[in-house]
Each structure stands twice: as C-alpha cells, then as structure tokens.
Amino acid sequence: MAPRDTTLFYLVLCLGQKIEAQDGNLSIPTISATPGSVIPWNESVKILCGGTPESYLYQLEILGNSTYKVVEKKLGFQKTAEFVIKHMDTNTAGRYQCRYRKQYSWSVHSEALELVVTDTTNQDYTTENLIRMGMAGLPLVVLLVILAENWLGRQVPHKEDQQELPELSCSRQKTQTEWTFGLTPRVTR
Numbered sequence: 134m135a136p137r138d139t140t141l142f143y144l145v146l147c148l149g150q151k152i153e154a155q156d157g158n159l160s161i162p163t164i165s166a167t168p169g170s171v172i173p174w175n176e177s178v179k180i181l182c183g184g185t186p187e188s189y190l191y192q193l194e195i196l197g198n199s200t201y202k203v204v205e206k207k208l209g210f211q212k213t214a215e216f217v218i219k220h221m222d223t224n225t226a227g228r229y230q231c232r233y234r235k236q237y238s239w240s241v242h243s244e245a246l247e248l249v250v251t252d253t254t255n256q257d258y259t260t261e262n263l264i265r266m267g268m269a270g271l272p273l274v275v276l277l278v279i280l281a282e283n284w285l286g287r288q289v290p291h292k293e294d295q296q297e298l299p300e301l302s303c304s305r306q307k308t309q310t311e312w313t314f315g316l317t318p319r320v321t322r
C-alpha cells in the first residue's frame with residue numbers, strides 16, 4: 134500500500150468510528166434479574182444484560198458510595214450476557230447497571246437495577262415484634278373488657294329481667310352441681 138493510501142485508509146477508519154459513536158446507534162442495553170430483584174439472603178440470582186448479537190463484551194457494574202464499580206466482565210459474542218451472583222448478602226445488594234461493547238465503542242449504560250436482599254432472620258424479628266405488639270395491646274383488651282362489663286352491669290338493671298340478678302347470685306352460693314343444673318335448661322332451650 135502506498136503511504137498516501139494508508140493515510141486515506143486510516144482516515145476512513147477514523148471517520149467510520151466517529152460516525153458510529155456520534156449517531157449513537159448502539160441500542161440501550163437492557164438489564165433484568167431472575168428469578169427477581171428481591172432475593173433471600175444467601176440465595177443466588179442471575180443478572181441478564183441484553184445487547185446485540187454483535188456485542189462481544191459485557192460489563193456489569195455496581196454503584197458504590199457514589200460511583201459505579203466494575204463487578205464482572207463477560208467476553209464473547211452474545212446477545213445477552215448472564216452474570217450470576219451465587220450468594221446474596223448486603224454487599225452484593227445494591228444498584229446495578231451494565232453496558233456492552235460493539236466494534237470500537239461502548240454502549241450507553243442500562244437503566245439501574247436495584248437488587249434487594251431479604252434477611253431470613255428479619256422474618257423472625259417481625260413475628261417477634263408482632264407478639265410484642267400483641268402483648269402491648271393486651272392491657273387495652275383487658276381495659277375494653279372491663280369497660281364492657283361495666284357498661285353491661287349498668288345496662289342490666291334497666292331491663293325487665295332485673296329479677297334474674299338476685300337469682301343468679303343466689304344460685305352461685307349453691308353447690309357447683311346445682312348451679313350447672315340450674316343453667317342447663319337455659320342452654321338447651
């Protein structure tokens with residue numbers, strides 16, 4: 134090749150790259166997680182980064198304190214790259230994004246994917262909390278019962294079956310068998 138042709142060759146190559154980078158023809162990569170983005174602690178999750186069949190390099194990144202850090206790279210032509218996180222924990226939970234490389238340029242970043250880890254011990258905490266809340270609510274229930282009894286006690290004398298009251302207290306003074314006997318007809322009726 135003559136020197137002049139070589140220069141021309143490179144010029145065209147450069148121009149080609151420029152054009153490709155400028156028109157932003159690379160589609161936005163997709164990102165998703167299977168089975169889902171909420172993962173129990175220590176379970177595995179697969180992150181899928183979708184590009185084009187011509188993409189030969191995929192890069193998964195996680196948002197650190199303020200910047201994204203590369204987690205893993207996958208080399209090889211494929212339309213979708215799979216990244217597996219074997220054991221989910223608080224370190225692997227977070228915001229992920231990915232991008233791919235095609236020819237000479239990187240694609241833009243995908244949308245952010247938030248992976249959440251659920252702690253199994255947390256579930257114990259919630260039941261514990263429920264029990265604790267129940268215990269805290271118990272005095273209220275007792276109070277309500279007392280109030281209800283009080284209210285009923287005030288209601289009963291107004292009713293016509295006022296006479297039942299002394300009768301009831303009377304039967305209570307009797308033996309247990311007589312008391313239950315006295316109650317039986319009312320129950321069966």
Ligand SMILES: *[C@@H]1O[C@H](CO)[C@@H](O)[C@H](O)[C@H]1NC(C)=O
Pocket residue numbers: 158
């Ligand atoms: C991207 O460029 C290719 C050729 O390189 C073309 O076939 C395709 O239609 C373009 N896609 C978009 C979305 O412009």
Ligand SMILES: *[C@@H]1O[C@H](CO)[C@@H](O)[C@H](O)[C@H]1NC(C)=O
Pocket residue numbers: 175220
């Ligand atoms: C995490 O899961 C693996 C199996 O996937 C198991 O072998 C390991 O014991 C688990 N770790 C804990 C701390 O439960």
Ligand SMILES: *[C@@H]1O[C@H](CO)[C@@H](O)[C@H](O)[C@H]1NC(C)=O
Pocket residue numbers: 198199
């Ligand atoms: C990021 O977090 C690490 C600890 O996880 C800390 O040491 C580091 O200073 C933080 N960096 C910034 C820029 O906040």
